[in-house]
Amino acid sequence: MGHSQVDGIDSIGTVPVCKSCGSERVALDAWACWNPEYGLWELEHVFDDAHCHACEDATTLVWKRLDGAGPRQAIRELNDRFRREGRGNGTVVVTPGVRALGRDFLQRAFQAVRDFDQFSEDNDPWGEHDYGAVEVDGEKVFWKLDYYDPTLTQGSENPANEAVTHRVLTIMLASEY
Known part of the structure; x- marks a missing residue:
């Protein structure tokens, strides 16, 4: 080597x-x-x-x-910035089940996803803040971040590099999973 x-x-x-x-x-x-x-x-x-x-x-x-730094920390920071603030290169996808529950539900679901901070070793083993589950109006809602290349045709070669990554945040009902 x-x-x-x-x-x-x-x-x-x-x-x-x-x-x-x-x-x-x-x-x-x-x-x-x-x-x-x-x-x-x-x-x-x-x-x-x-x-x-x-x-x-x-x-x-x-x-x-490195102590506490590196690619995973960069991915986590980019994921949090996109999820919480809507900043960065990415798209938000909402499933038909979430959309069917109406505009008010959708707004509360977006807010719950933005506010999520209950990351642990169990739900975030890689420390990237790329998945969560929240409850909105009695409905279990999952959210997930995936990393694609800029053309959205394949996975990103480096999710820690915003220049070559398009994040896709999917918000869905647990029943749609």
Whole structure:
């Protein structure tokens, strides 16, 4: 495995650092290819030659676990911002069952989803704040956030990156699940 790769679940929340000084200001040689469809550079290949900006010299990379930060924290913050404030790239989908209960019910359901903060290890094992269940007027209502690419044709390659992710918040009755 080269300096640029980390495999498996244990790699989530880790960052490359300089073996000499511990700085996260490191770089690898790489090739990037322009993607005209998205108007951005995409990483095509990463090489093993590493450089530390702090040491101003070649280095070897080691991987260090972040404390409380990383992709899951970014996903959680983006999910909360979209769900609570309606900010970010996304769509809200309401099922026919929820819609059939009328406008007032729908408004109370939206508010209950916005206000939800009862996350636990049982209902949020990955810490992404992407699912919840609330009760509205005696009806059990589920909500779920899913992550798609900008074209909505496949899953997002990186839900922690808002530029390549379209969030879909679905609000449904438990009976529709």
